[in-house]
Amino acid sequence: MTSADGRRPPSAKEWTLCLYLCENDPATTARIVLDTGDGLLECCAEAHRNPCDAVVPEIGDEVAAGRALISLGRRLLRAADGDIAATGAPETSRPAPLWRLPRE
Numbered sequence: 001m002t003s004a005d006g007r008r009p010p011s012a013k014e015w016t017l018c019l020y021l022c023e024n025d026p027a028t029t030a031r032i033v034l035d036t037g038d039g040l041l042e043c044c045a046e047a048h049r050n051p052c053d054a055v056v057p058e059i060g061d062e063v064a065a066g067r068a069l070i071s072l073g074r075r076l077l078r079a080a081d082g083d084i085a086a087t088g089a090p091e092t093s094r095p096a097p098l099w100r101l102p103r104e
Contacts, residue, residue, distance in 0.1 A: 028047045
């Protein structure tokens with residue numbers, strides 16, 4: 001429905017993100033599952049502790065989770081870029097986007 005001034009009413013959506021961490025010293029694996037209601041996106045990432053470093057599990061959790069979140073962000077931006085192109089929007093000259101950086 002569109003109002004008299006042509007604006008659409010606001011809408012709200014809820015996406016559910018689950019983050020799973022698995023520690024197997026010296027490695028920590030993070031798995032993220034994003035449920036958009038229309039589909040699922042899943043990303044995984046790892047962190048490895050240097051054997052010379054102190055055992056601090058929280059650091060591995062943070063590094064692995066951060067890497068998985070970055071990966072998920074890149075996937076979402078790539079999907080948006082494809083959707084924008086599919087609408088026929090003209091290409092513009094813009095800086096290299098984050099999702100086109102070399103993969104880790």
